[in-house]
Amino acid sequence: MKPAPRLLTLLFSAILIAAAPLRAQSPPPTPAEAAIIAQLRTLRSLSPTERPVTTRKLALDIRALPAGISKLKLAYSLANLATEGDAGLPTLTDVTLTLAESLDENPLPSPPGGIPDPYLEVARLIRYEHVAIDPKYLADPLFAKADARLVHNDEDIQHADFTLQDLKGKPVKLSDLRGKVVLVNFWATWCPPCRKEMPALDALYARFQPQGLVVLSISDEDLAKVAPFIAKAGYRPTVLLDPGSTVHQQFHVEGIPKSFVFDRDGKLVAQTIDERTEQQFLAMLAAAGLK
Numbered sequence: 001m002k003p004a005p006r007l008l009t010l011l012f013s014a015i016l017i018a019a020a021p022l023r024a025q026s027p028p029p030t031p032a033e034a035a036i037i038a039q040l041r042t043l044r045s046l047s048p049t050e051r052p053v054t055t056r057k058l059a060l061d062i063r064a065l066p067a068g069i070s071k072l073k074l075a076y077s078l079a080n081l082a083t084e085g086d087a088g089l090p091t092l093t094d095v096t097l098t099l100a101e102s103l104d105e106n107p108l109p110s111p112p113g114g115i116p117d118p119y120l121e122v123a124r125l126i127r128y129e130h131v132a133i134d135p136k137y138l139a140d141p142l143f144a145k146a147d148a149r150l151v152h153n154d155e156d157i158q159h160a161d162f163t164l165q166d167l168k169g170k171p172v173k174l175s176d177l178r179g180k181v182v183l184v185n186f187w188a189t190w191c192p193p194c195r196k197e198m199p200a201l202d203a204l205y206a207r208f209q210p211q212g213l214v215v216l217s218i219s220d221e222d223l224a225k226v227a228p229f230i231a232k233a234g235y236r237p238t239v240l241l242d243p244g245s246t247v248h249q250q251f252h253v254e255g256i257p258k259s260f261v262f263d264r265d266g267k268l269v270a271q272t273i274d275e276r277t278e279q280q281f282l283a284m285l286a287a288a289g290l291k
Contacts, residue, residue, distance in 0.1 A: 029070065036061055036074055043081050044192075052087045059094040067105035075102040076118045083129065083274035084193050093133065096125040100137040110142055119146040124273045153252040157260060158268045160250045164218065164240035167227050172216065172240055175266070180212040181288040182262045183281075185237075186253045188219050189229045193275035194257040198235055200278035205237045208290050212264070214238065220245040263288040 029037060039058055046054055058078055065071040075098045082095040100122050108116040122138075123146035125131045138144075163173040174182065185201060187194035198217075205215045215237035219226050223241060230239050242248055251260065261270040261284045270284035285291075 027070070032061070032065060033070055033074065036065075040074070040077055040081065044084065048085065051085070052091045055082050055087055056091040056094050059091070059098040063094075063098045063101060067102070069106060072099075072102040072106050072108075072118065075099040076121065079118075079121050079125065083125070085196075085275055086277045086280055089129075089131065092125060092129050093131050096122060096129075096131045097133045097137065099125075100133055100143075103140065104137050107140055108142075110145075115142055115146050115149060119143055120149065123147045123150055128271060128273050154268065154271075157251050157271075160247075162247045162250060164242055164247060167223065167230065167239050167241070172238060174216075174262075177214055178266050179264050180214045181208070181264060181285065181290050183213065183215045183259060183285070184251070184262070185215065185217045185259045186219075186248060186251065186256045187217055188221055188256055189225055191256050197257055197275045197277070197281075198233065200276070200281055201237060202235055203278060204281055204285065208285065211290055213285070213290060216240055218242050218247060220248055259284070261285060261288050 036058060039054060043051060043054060043058075055078065059075075059082075062071060062074045062078060065074070075095075079095050079099045082092060087095075099118060103118055103122070108118065110116065119140070119142045123143060126133070127147065127150055161173070161175045163171050165171055174184070183201070183204075187198070189195075201215055201217070205213060217235070217237055218240045220242045222243070226239060226241065251258075255274070257272070257275050259272045259276065259281075260268060263269050269287040272280075272284070276284070
């Protein structure tokens, strides 16, 4: 199945949430909920300085709503939008706490062999965005299961290897790049956050390529769609094609953009759960020794 982009709008997130496990139908939104929905729909249009402030206010506004499935849906929608770009740790902490509190008030049943994604989202924010919240909100065993799932996925990624072709048909094998710092980025032409972070990746590649940085941008689209896009964009890092999404699956990519940094020994040292700014990418590369 083609990986979906990060939840780009409340409407898309609501559709996704309506699938298991959040199947419960909500009543029409209250005036307070309608106001929050309207702000969520326009969140991505705000400037980089306005967006974190509005995101944090939305987290507090959602937290003040009565407990229930409607509140949980809004908290989950906000959490998915909040990780695009650099919202800052205080904002992400409030967003995470709002979602965790909403789950504490309205626990979700666990499908057989599965973990409801809102629990996974809290676990992602804690593990990859370095958010810390009061452990009392993480008492549900599903939070521990969610974190264990992420640990297992990271172990798979650490041992993953692949050979994919670039836009000229040349094979590129990940394990052949030992001795270099490798940033693996999953993207697609139709993904707005992917397109937004590409200039930063291009600039960082130009800056650090002499020091041994390799950027591998992987798309599961076909050559006819990717090649013209890359030519028009003037994007310089290596672009690889992943027909059938085999490598996406190897890396447990469920939403894009998503990036991973491997140091010169092939150790996974950093990863994202969404779009990153140039400064955020710099911090990831620093973990691999590039400064």
